[in-house]
Amino acid sequence: MQDIFQEIQELKKTRKALILAHNYTLPEVQDVADFTGDSLELSRKAAQCGAPVIVFCGVRFMAETAKILSPGSIVLHPDPTSGCPMADMAPVEAVRKYREQHPDTLLVAYVNTTAATKTAVDLCCTSGNAERVIASLPKEQKIMFLPDGDLGANVSRALNRPMELWEGYCPTHYRIHPDDLDKARKAHPGAEILVHPECLPAVVQKADKALSTGGMLKYVQESPCREFVIGTECGILHRMRKENPGKAFHPLEPVPVCPNMKKITLEKIRNCLRDLSCQVELSPETIRMARTPIDKMLAL
Ligand code: 13P
Ligand code: SF4
Numbered sequence: 001m002q003d004i005f006q007e008i009q010e011l012k013k014t015r016k017a018l019i020l021a022h023n024y025t026l027p028e029v030q031d032v033a034d035f036t037g038d039s040l041e042l043s044r045k046a047a048q049c050g051a052p053v054i055v056f057c058g059v060r061f062m063a064e065t066a067k068i069l070s071p072g073s074i075v076l077h078p079d080p081t082s083g084c085p086m087a088d089m090a091p092v093e094a095v096r097k098y099r100e101q102h103p104d105t106l107l108v109a110y111v112n113t114t115a116a117t118k119t120a121v122d123l124c125c126t127s128g129n130a131e132r133v134i135a136s137l138p139k140e141q142k143i144m145f146l147p148d149g150d151l152g153a154n155v156s157r158a159l160n161r162p163m164e165l166w167e168g169y170c171p172t173h174y175r176i177h178p179d180d181l182d183k184a185r186k187a188h189p190g191a192e193i194l195v196h197p198e199c200l201p202a203v204v205q206k207a208d209k210a211l212s213t214g215g216m217l218k219y220v221q222e223s224p225c226r227e228f229v230i231g232t233e234c235g236i237l238h239r240m241r242k243e244n245p246g247k248a249f250h251p252l253e254p255v256p257v258c259p260n261m262k263k264i265t266l267e268k269i270r271n272c273l274r275d276l277s278c279q280v281e282l283s284p285e286t287i288r289m290a291r292t293p294i295d296k297m298l299a300l
Contacts, residue, residue: 001028001266004266004267004270005028005031005032005266007270008032008266008269008270008273009032011270011273011274012273015052015053015273015276016051016052016053017051017052017053017054017055017076017273018034018035018045018049018051018053018054018055019032019033019034019035019054019055019057019269020033020034020035020036020037020042020045020046020054020055020056020057020058020066021033021035021036021057021058021264022036022037022038022039022042022057022058022059022062022213022235022261023036023037023038023213023214023217023233023235023236023239024058024213024232024233024235024236024258024261025057025058025235025261025262025264026235026261026262026264026265027235027238028266029057029264029265029266029269030235030238030239032266032269033057036239037213037214038126038127038128038212038213038214038215039062039065039111039112039126039127039128039212040111040126040127040128040129040212040214041128041214042056042058042062042065042066043065043066043069043111043126043294043298044298046065046066046069046070046073047069047070047298049070049073050070050072050073051070051073052073052074053073053074053075053076053273053276054066054070054073054074054075054076055076055078055269055272055273056075056076056077056280057078057264057269058082058261058264059082059083059084059087059258059260059261060077060080060082060083060084060087060114061083061084061087061111061112061113061114061115062111063075063076063077063280064114064115064280064282064290065111065115065294066280067115067280067282067287068115068118068282068286068287068290068291068294069291069294071282071284071287074276074279075279075280076272076273076276076277076278076279076280077272077278077280078264078265078268078269078271078272078278079263079264079265079268079278080278081263082260082261082263082264083260084112084170084260085170085171085260086112086147086148086168086169086170086171086198087112087113087114087117087147088114089147089166089167089168089169090109090113090117090146090147090166090168091114091116091117092114092116092117092119092120095107095109095117095120095121095146096120098144099120102142102144102164104142105142105143105144105164106122106123106137106141106142106143106144107120107121107122107123107143107144107146108121108122108123108124108125108133108134108137108143108144108145108146108163109121109123109124109125109146109147109293110124110125110126110127110130110145110146110147110148110151110152111124111125111126111294111297112147112148112170113146113147115282115286115287115290116286116290117146117147118289118290118293118294119285119286119289119290121146121293122293122296123137123293123296123297124293124294124296124297125297126212126297127151127196127197127198127211127212127213127215128212128214128215129297129300130151130155130197131155131158131159132300133297133300134155134156134159134161134163135159135161136300139161142164143161143163143164144163144164144165144166145163145164145165145166146165146166146168147166147168148166148168148169148170148198149165149166149167149168149169150169150170150173150174150197150198150199150200150201151197151198152165152166153165153201154197154199154201154204154210155197157201169198170198172233172256172257172258173196173198173199173200173232173256174199174200175254175256176195176199176200176203176231176252176256177203178200178202178203178206180203180231180252180253180254181193181195181203181206181207181229181231181252182206183253184229184250184252184253185229187250188227188229188250190225190226190227191225191227191228191229191248191250192208192209192223192225192227192228192229193206193207193208193209193228193229193231193252194207194208194209194210194211194216194219194220194228194229194230194231194232195207195209195210195231195232195252196210196211196212196213196216196231196232196233197210197211197212198232199231199232203231207231213232213233213236216230216232216236216240217236217239217240217243220240220244220247220249221243221244225247226246226247226248227247227248227249227250228240228247228248228249228250229250229251229252230249230250230251230252231252231256232256233256233257233258233261234251234255234256234257235258235261235262237249237251
């Protein structure tokens, strides 16, 4: 492992590359990255960094977002097959059709959408700012929230704001059942239970907090509580434990895993940096059109 770490560090210098990693990636991938964060933090980093080469360790739509925000950089996605099944639940053709049929409705897309789909929506949001984005819209505005019907339902409930919801969901968070939280409360009575807002509303209602991955990391640092049960993809536990050595973190059982996030390995990072392979290619038109809803979000 040490050898490949060293190899990546050297290639990184030669290529003047920046390695960005999502909080769900493998521990060793997070350790080799220059910056690890949630979707919103990583989008901001990609927009500001100006690095000639960005290696994006996460799923496809995240690497595409980095390319959209930093079109002058070469963006490498170490495994192009690492996609987000939820993003694929809102294909651009279906979204365009909905738009034609509902000309008065504003389309708000969770950032977990393909670049193609972003060209057909009005505004983006992430789990870290979804409530703020929706709250910024006039009360009478009709909204379709896509593709995550669960995140949409959780935001709608928190803001008491009706919205049309796309029938998409995250297969990893969808498997978390309200009973799993009851069991965790019994097993760890002193712990706070944090879940991701992609979980089912019945799960969110049983949790102490629903936060983006970045929000959870901040919360566990600031909370006086010493013990937490974490209801999201298990990759996040690595940073939590590293950054909070005196606190205890338990995953919810059964442990939630996103298999696509785990496809990004050190070997694939080394290979793409060495060969400048796995470049994210988007047409200038796609970049231009997909950037508008992301920029609107970042400006809020
Ligand atoms: P965050 O933006 O909270 O990191 O979430 C991204 C994601 O894909 C959650 O499943
Ligand atoms: Fe997509 Fe869910 Fe994996 Fe996040 S955890 S990348 S939403 S499949």
